[in-house]
Amino acid sequence: MSSNVLLSERNITVGYTDGVNQNILFENLSIDLRAGELVCFMGPNGIGKSTLIRTLAGLQSPIDLTPACPAGRPNPLSRGEGVIPKKISVVLTDRISAVNMTVQELVTYGRYPYLDWNIKLNSRDIDMIERAIELTHIQHLVSKKLYELSDGQLQMVMIARALAQDTPVILLDEPTAHLDLNNRVEIMNLLRKLSRTEEKAILVATHELDLALQTADLVWLAGRDKKILTGIPEDLVLNGSFDEIFQFKGFDLKTGKVFHEAHRNVAVNLIGEGHEYLWTRNALERCGYKISDSGSLTVTVKQSHNRTHWVISPRADAHFVSLKSLLNELESLS
Numbered sequence: 001m002s003s004n005v006l007l008s009e010r011n012i013t014v015g016y017t018d019g020v021n022q023n024i025l026f027e028n029l030s031i032d033l034r035a036g037e038l039v040c041f042m043g044p045n046g047i048g049k050s051t052l053i054r055t056l057a058g059l060q061s062p063i064d065l066t067p068a069c070p071a072g073r074p075n076p077l078s079r080g081e082g083v084i085p086k087k088i089s090v091v092l093t094d095r096i097s098a099v100n101m102t103v104q105e106l107v108t109y110g111r112y113p114y115l116d117w118n119i120k121l122n123s124r125d126i127d128m129i130e131r132a133i134e135l136t137h138i139q140h141l142v143s144k145k146l147y148e149l150s151d152g153q154l155q156m157v158m159i160a161r162a163l164a165q166d167t168p169v170i171l172l173d174e175p176t177a178h179l180d181l182n183n184r185v186e187i188m189n190l191l192r193k194l195s196r197t198e199e200k201a202i203l204v205a206t207h208e209l210d211l212a213l214q215t216a217d218l219v220w221l222a223g224r225d226k227k228i229l230t231g232i233p234e235d236l237v238l239n240g241s242f243d244e245i246f247q248f249k250g251f252d253l254k255t256g257k258v259f260h261e262a263h264r265n266v267a268v269n270l271i272g273e274g275h276e277y278l279w280t281r282n283a284l285e286r287c288g289y290k291i292s293d294s295g296s297l298t299v300t301v302k303q304s305h306n307r308t309h310w311v312i313s314p315r316a317d318a319h320f321v322s323l324k325s326l327l328n329e330l331e332s333l334s
Contacts, residue, residue, distance in 0.1 A: 005034055007169045041206070053203070056203070089110070090172070107157065110161040133160055136160040172204045175204060191204060260285040260288070264287075267291070268289045268298070276308050
């Protein structure tokens with residue numbers, strides 16, 4: 001993991017204030033984002049993930065009135081310096097109102113922090129726009145209007161705009177919300193790849209627990225004491241931090257499975273390997289069978305001529321070519 005810290009905050013307090021009353025969400029935080037690192041920021045709804053993203057992006061001030069600033073600057077950034085847009089790009093959940101804008105135009109907006117009063121793109125601006133479009137594989141969309149895009153396509157365009165901005169740090173708030181599985185996986189894989197190939201520090205606020213566990217280099221876990229726990233995903237699973245924060249109901253994070261009650265009075269000894277074994281076990285447990293080495297029935301998962309079939313013992317003649325037919329037979333036996 002890179003030691004090159006691109007964003008560093010020390011002892012900041014995040015929340016809202018009206019000048020009299022304070023709503024503190026996170027208190028005395030000290031956090032770092034490093035080059036080449038994908039960080040997933042997770043926590044229960046309403047804990048303040050979006051507020052922290054906006055604070056780190058310089059869109060709102062910490063309660064202690066010390067603006068967020070990238071590492072390497074000894075003094076807080078002034079809002080008038082125009083430095084933050086060249087250090088930090090952000091993708092929020094806010095809907096875009098200018099839906100008649102083209103994809104090309106929206107990606108071009110990423111270069112606006114670098115333009116002077118005549119708003120004329122130079123060769124570097126054009127190169128960065130084209131590279132952002134290429135990295136996100138949206139070449140086929142550049143002439144489309146925003147209203148013509150799917151939610152997944154629009155998210156890719158927003159990420160392209162952030163890439164065109166060419167900042168060392170990218171912050172994203174729920175970039176996979178309301179997307180289907182393919183789009184969620186594609187976006188998380190893209191962000192993971194960009195953190196490495198472009199040496200960027202990328203922070204993603206997300207509810208995608210399964211994807212975060214498989215893609216994040218580091219997890220920031222919003223605790224209930226206005227603090228943030230940090231660690232690699234596997235450590236936070238094994239030490240019980242995820243269970244403590246989310247208090248899962250009927251879900252075992254260590255196995256990644258929903259709890260199933262073995263309501264049938266039949267135990268099955270399951271023999272096999274590979275993903276066929278895993279999905280067979282899933283089907284049996286979902287249907288109320290207990291998996292046990294001492295089961296009265298043995299189900300063996302076999303492969304023959306690149307096809308899967310199942311055998312029930314001691315009934316040697318009981319061969320099945322689908323899990324549905326296997327479950328029907330077990331139903332008749334129980």
